[in-house]
Amino acid sequence: MTGTEMSEKTMTDTVLSVENLEVTFRAGLEEVRAVRGVSFTVGRGESYGIVGESGSGKSTVLRAICGLAPTSGGRIVLDGAPIPAPRDAAFYRRVQMVFQDPYASLHPRHTIDSVLSEPLAIQGFDRREERIEQALEEVGLGKGFRFRYPHQLSGGQRQRVAVARALILEPEVILLDEPTSALDASIQAEVLNLLDRLRAERGLTYILVSHDLAVVSHMCERLLVMQHGQAVEELTRGALRARQAQTDYTKTLLKASEGYSAEVPA
């Protein structure tokens, strides 16, 4: 795997940095501070993990990066320039997202063909036919899937379509929001391997959110542990595998996942 060579390169070249990010949701008088002062940087070509239990704000960080959640404080910097708010079309060409639930992320009345051709039309890409076929090929779905509807596909196939949709705009950064947690264990590995291969081939940068430490240790060079909307600690993959956690929370998290991660080959 190309992971280790990349992690050395990353330290010099930062593609995305999040500084003191705050996300607060307001509903009437109630206020929920979902993310409280989270900072991290992601190097080019790196795969960065964010882990934490449900409600720790890890998905909200991703949604804030791509503009789906309102940021109430802090900065998000892409390639040295702060991201404009609202996000412009150029931003979406560089940053794409894959959602957690492949059953909810595809329009039930659109064929795979129109799912894939829409981003091309919006962003004004040429050679659309070729690109669609190529994207399907790359995620391991043949031409035969092109004119099907989502309800004619399995969960794993749907998630491949979602990956193809994110890839078709040739972005540099892909935000992965628990991309495998809605899938069966056997399909999970397939999709993870697909993501790994695509990153190696295209030099993509990933930010992967997961509650599954096994997935994160398989995919990511570095990871951030979050709890109650705050960053608890940052670990390298080596430290994670050697169980060298500094804080009590991470130790508990590691302990809780032990039975599971032991089965996953390094």
Added chain:
Amino acid sequence: MSALTHTEPRGTRAWLLSDHPTSRRQARLGQSYRTWLALRGNWLAMVGLAIVLALVLVAIFAPWLAPYNPILGQDLNTARLLPPLSPGHLLGTDDLARDILSRLIYGTRLTLMVVALVAVIATPIGLLVGTTAGYFGGWVDTVLMRFTDVVLAFPRLILALAFVAALGPGIENAIIAIAITSWPPYARLARAETLTIRDSDFIAATRLQGASSVRIIWKHVVPLCMSSVIVRVTLDMAGIILTAAGLGFLGLGAQPPQPEWGAMIAGGRRFLIDQWWVATMPGIAIFIVSLGFNLLGDGLRDVLDPKGRK
């Protein structure tokens, strides 16, 4: 599955139901064919569809089907108020010696025109207002929906009456009045559907491709609201026909001598005790057509409901 490679589909049916469509057209036609198969299984819906189709065919071929002129009567001395099954007059004649069957046949054209125009005017207004309000939320939602509530607060026939009174009596003005008063339920329905779709991942994903709000509403939200609105419109058709007939009955819709069914009932009510058929025959026609639309709408709801069948 070897179906992927077979070159010659076994007939049109197999081509339509293929799990591996090879073109946009085949995918779309296949989807429509599946909907049709589901609808065909519901015999009540098929009865409704048959009635609606019959209405359309009768309207198209009215001049060939009608035995007499619907406006010019026969001899007033011999052919006035003839009972049903009289020789030459299957459903009898009215007080001006006009053949009731011929008037009913020509009346289908007016009924169909009312129904079609109201659907064409009211549905897009309702969809536009509802999806816009639901998608944007906030003050846009408040302004649009409070306006909808205001329109909705008036009883439909009363509001239509007021409009017709202001615009002047006539079938065209009746159509406009009915259309203006019938869009609010579609707006409410479309808004409710939009609210359930708005925060879904597939809309977020489209937004993340840089799509504009107009594009998201038109290409992603409207198609999903469409089926429930179509069902609602079909079910409302009966009500629209009745409102048009009601306006005709009150003398504010179609004007004499137009053979509009509501106006025919109004004309026949003076003879209801002795010559019951003059008012009853158009009443039966309204009843059958309303029933047809209701049955069809019910069947469509089962088939098109986006939550029922994915």
